[in-house]
Amino acid sequence: MLLRKLLGPQNRNLWFWVFVGPFAIGLALFTYVPLAWSLYLSFFDAHNTVTPEDFVGLANYRTMLTDSAFQDSLLTFVVFTAVIVPATFALSLALALMVNRLRWMQAFFRSVFFLPVACSYVVAALVWKLSIFNGVRFGLANTVLxxxxxxxxxxxxxxxPPWYWLVIVTVRLWLQAGFYMILFLAGLQRIPKTLYEAAAVDGAREGWQVFRHITFPQLRATSVAVVLLLVINSFQAFDEFYNLLSSAKGYPPYARPPLVHLYILALGKEQNLGLGSAGAVILALIIGVATVAQARFFGLGRRED
Amino acid sequence: MTISRRTLLGTTSGLALTGALAACGSNTGRGGGGGGGGPELEHWYHQYGEQGVEQAVKKYADAYDKADVSIQWRPGDYMQQLSAALLTKDGPDVFETEGPELDQIRGKRVADLTDLIKDVKDDYNPAVLATKTYEGKVYGIPQVVDMQLLYYRKSLLDDAGVEPPRTLDALVDAAKKLTTKKTKGLFLGNDGGAAVLGATPLQAAGLSFVSDDGTVGFDDPAAAKALGKLRALYADKSLLLGAPSDWSDPAAFTQGLTAMQWSGLWALPAVKKALGDDFGVLPFPKDGAAGKPTVPVGAFAAAVNAKGKHVAAGKAYLKWLWVEKEDYQEDFALSYGFHIPARISLAKKAKKLQEGAAAEAVKLATENGFSNPLIWTTAANNAYNDALSRIIKDGKDPDAELRKVVRKAQSELARVQGKPS
Structure with a gap:
C-alpha cells in the first residue's frame, strides 16, 4: 500500500526519478559538491590538501582582495571584455549582413565563416603563437613587416607597446565571429519582409537608413543574446591565454585573466587551495552581480505586452 | 519591445554544449608478462623526450621479482598531475618527481627514505641531495643530475671579435656586438629569461634566494644591480624573443637564430651533432666583486607515496632500483639522453663525460652548481619571477620590485619554518 503510494499513479514517481535521477546525481556530484567544498576550503589554510584543519576565517578573502596580482587580473579581464565584445559584435554583424545579401553561394560563405568555430582554442592558439605571430624574422606577421x-x-x-593584445584578440575574433554570425543570420531571417516593403513605400533609403531604423531594432533580441554570451565567454577566458603565454617554467605577470591567475595559484605547483577557493568565490560573486546588472539593463525577464 | 526569457532562450537555442569530455588515458601499462609475484606497484615517470627511455624503465621494472611493477608514462604537465594524484586515494605507489615539494613532505604524503640510502649517502652529489632533504631526513633518491649552462658559437664570436664573456657586463656587451639583422646575440627563453634564470643572476652576484640562516638572501643592493643588467640586454634588443621553440630546445642556437643560448646539458648531443666543434659552454658569468660564475643543477628523484597501499614494498623496490642496481642507473643516465649520474662514483666512471664540452660541463656542475633550497616556496618563486619579468620587460625599478619580493619571501619563509609572521 505504502509502496503504491510512493510509486504514484502509473508509477509516475518512479519514472520521474529514473529520468531525472542520473542527471541530478551527476549535477550534485560534479557541480554542487565541489561548489560547497570550495566555499568550505576558502575559510582554511589549505596548502596541498582538500581536508584542511587550520581554520583561518576570512584571512584568505582579505589576502585575495588586497593582492595586487588579483586586482591586475580583474583589470585584464575588463580590458579584454571591453575590446573583444564590441569587436566580435561588429564583425559578426557585418559578416551576417553581407552573407545575408548574397544571392548565390550563400551556403558556401556561411560555412566558410563558420568553419573556424570547429577549431579548438588550443590548436588555434598554437598556430597564432608558432607560425603567425612568432617573434623571429620568418614568422608571417614579421615577414609582412x-x-x-x-x-x-x-x-x-x-x-x-602591449603587442600581445593583438595576438590574443585576433585569435578569439577568428574563432568566435562565425558562430555569432550564424545567430545574427537567424535573427535577420526572422525579420518580416513586409517591414522592408513598408519602409520602401515610406521612402526610406536602402543602406544605412533601413539598417538604422528597421534591421537593427528588429535584431534586438539577438543582439542582447549575443552580448550576454560574449561577456560570459570572456569571463571564461583561459585556453588561448594559457596556450599563448605560458611556458614550461611559468606564466608572465601580464595578460593574466582571473581564471589563469586562480589556476596558477590553486592548481599549479603552488596548490594553495584555500586562497584559490576564496578567489573563486569572489569571482563567482562578481559574475553574479554583473549578470544581474546586465539583465536589468536590457530589461530581460520583464513582462512582454 | 521588451524581451522575455523565452525569446532569449529561443534565439540562443542553437547553442549546444560542446564540452567534449576528453577521454581519460586508459593505458596503465599494466600486465604484459614479466614481473614476478608480490603486490602490484604503480610507478610513474614523466615523459622523457629521448628515444628508448620508456622501454628501458619497463625493462628494469620487469626484472624486479618481488613485486609486479607497472609503469605509467605520463605526457603533459607532469608535476601538476602528480600533485593532484597524490591528494587522492589512487595516487601512484612510487614516482619520480622534481621535488618532493615541501608541502608534500610536511603533509606526510611522501615516505622517509633515509634508511634506504644510508650506506651510500656520501656518494650522491651533495647540492642535489640537499634539496631532497628536510630536517635531516631524505625524501627522494636522486636519479640523474641535470644542469643549465650557456652555449656559444665559436665562429660567430671570432667574427665579431668577441671573447667568451666571463662577467655579466661582458655578456651584455658581447650580446650587443653579436646582434645583426639576421642573428640575435643571446637567447634566454621567449620571455627574456624571467622564468628560466630564477636565482642564477643572484648566485652570480654572490647572493642566493635563502641564506644559510634561513632568511632572505638577496636583500642587498648588489641584487638590483645584477638584475638591472638583464634589463640592459632586453633594452639593447640583443635578446632573441618569440622563437618557435623555447630555451630548453637547442633549435634556435643550431639554426643560427642566436649566437649564444642558455639551455640544458641535455641539449649537448644535439648541438654537437649540428655544429661539430663550433661551440663552447660557459657558466652564467659572475657579476661584481663578490660574484662567482654559477650553474643551476637539479635532479629528478624517486619517491614513495606515504598514503599508498604498498609503502614497504615501494621502498624495497626503490632501494633495489636506485641504490643497488648500479648498471641500470648508469644505463638510465647515459644510454639515451645526456645526464650526469647522481652517484659521484658512477659519474667518474662514465666515458662519455670525460672529454670536451661534456667534461667542462661536469666540472661546472660539481664546482659551481647550486640548487634552490627546499624552503623556497612556489609562492615566493612566483613573486620573484613576476618581479624579474617586470624589471626586464617593463623597465621597472629593480630596487622597488625586489623590496616587494623580499617582503613576500619573508612571510613565506616564516610560514614554512613555523615562525609567526
Whole structure:
C-alpha cells in the first residue's frame, strides 16, 4: 500500500526519478559538491590538501582582495571584455549582413565563416603563437613587416607597446565571429519582409537608413543574446591565454585573466587551495552581480505586452 | 519591445554544449608478462623526450621479482598531475618527481627514505641531495643530475671579435656586438629569461634566494644591480624573443637564430651533432666583486607515496632500483639522453663525460652548481619571477620590485619554518 503510494499513479514517481535521477546525481556530484567544498576550503589554510584543519576565517578573502596580482587580473579581464565584445559584435554583424545579401553561394560563405568555430582554442592558439605571430624574422606577421623594412617584433614578449593584445584578440575574433554570425543570420531571417516593403513605400533609403531604423531594432533580441554570451565567454577566458603565454617554467605577470591567475595559484605547483577557493568565490560573486546588472539593463525577464 | 526569457532562450537555442569530455588515458601499462609475484606497484615517470627511455624503465621494472611493477608514462604537465594524484586515494605507489615539494613532505604524503640510502649517502652529489632533504631526513633518491649552462658559437664570436664573456657586463656587451639583422646575440627563453634564470643572476652576484640562516638572501643592493643588467640586454634588443621553440630546445642556437643560448646539458648531443666543434659552454658569468660564475643543477628523484597501499614494498623496490642496481642507473643516465649520474662514483666512471664540452660541463656542475633550497616556496618563486619579468620587460625599478619580493619571501619563509609572521 505504502509502496503504491510512493510509486504514484502509473508509477509516475518512479519514472520521474529514473529520468531525472542520473542527471541530478551527476549535477550534485560534479557541480554542487565541489561548489560547497570550495566555499568550505576558502575559510582554511589549505596548502596541498582538500581536508584542511587550520581554520583561518576570512584571512584568505582579505589576502585575495588586497593582492595586487588579483586586482591586475580583474583589470585584464575588463580590458579584454571591453575590446573583444564590441569587436566580435561588429564583425559578426557585418559578416551576417553581407552573407545575408548574397544571392548565390550563400551556403558556401556561411560555412566558410563558420568553419573556424570547429577549431579548438588550443590548436588555434598554437598556430597564432608558432607560425603567425612568432617573434623571429620568418614568422608571417614579421615577414609582412619585413616587406616594409620594419624590424621584427616579438609579439608575445613585448609589453611596451602591449603587442600581445593583438595576438590574443585576433585569435578569439577568428574563432568566435562565425558562430555569432550564424545567430545574427537567424535573427535577420526572422525579420518580416513586409517591414522592408513598408519602409520602401515610406521612402526610406536602402543602406544605412533601413539598417538604422528597421534591421537593427528588429535584431534586438539577438543582439542582447549575443552580448550576454560574449561577456560570459570572456569571463571564461583561459585556453588561448594559457596556450599563448605560458611556458614550461611559468606564466608572465601580464595578460593574466582571473581564471589563469586562480589556476596558477590553486592548481599549479603552488596548490594553495584555500586562497584559490576564496578567489573563486569572489569571482563567482562578481559574475553574479554583473549578470544581474546586465539583465536589468536590457530589461530581460520583464513582462512582454 | 521588451524581451522575455523565452525569446532569449529561443534565439540562443542553437547553442549546444560542446564540452567534449576528453577521454581519460586508459593505458596503465599494466600486465604484459614479466614481473614476478608480490603486490602490484604503480610507478610513474614523466615523459622523457629521448628515444628508448620508456622501454628501458619497463625493462628494469620487469626484472624486479618481488613485486609486479607497472609503469605509467605520463605526457603533459607532469608535476601538476602528480600533485593532484597524490591528494587522492589512487595516487601512484612510487614516482619520480622534481621535488618532493615541501608541502608534500610536511603533509606526510611522501615516505622517509633515509634508511634506504644510508650506506651510500656520501656518494650522491651533495647540492642535489640537499634539496631532497628536510630536517635531516631524505625524501627522494636522486636519479640523474641535470644542469643549465650557456652555449656559444665559436665562429660567430671570432667574427665579431668577441671573447667568451666571463662577467655579466661582458655578456651584455658581447650580446650587443653579436646582434645583426639576421642573428640575435643571446637567447634566454621567449620571455627574456624571467622564468628560466630564477636565482642564477643572484648566485652570480654572490647572493642566493635563502641564506644559510634561513632568511632572505638577496636583500642587498648588489641584487638590483645584477638584475638591472638583464634589463640592459632586453633594452639593447640583443635578446632573441618569440622563437618557435623555447630555451630548453637547442633549435634556435643550431639554426643560427642566436649566437649564444642558455639551455640544458641535455641539449649537448644535439648541438654537437649540428655544429661539430663550433661551440663552447660557459657558466652564467659572475657579476661584481663578490660574484662567482654559477650553474643551476637539479635532479629528478624517486619517491614513495606515504598514503599508498604498498609503502614497504615501494621502498624495497626503490632501494633495489636506485641504490643497488648500479648498471641500470648508469644505463638510465647515459644510454639515451645526456645526464650526469647522481652517484659521484658512477659519474667518474662514465666515458662519455670525460672529454670536451661534456667534461667542462661536469666540472661546472660539481664546482659551481647550486640548487634552490627546499624552503623556497612556489609562492615566493612566483613573486620573484613576476618581479624579474617586470624589471626586464617593463623597465621597472629593480630596487622597488625586489623590496616587494623580499617582503613576500619573508612571510613565506616564516610560514614554512613555523615562525609567526
Amino acid at each position: 619585413g616587406w616594409f623594412g620594419s624590424d621584427q617584433i616579438a609579439w608575445l614578449s613585448t609589453t611596451d
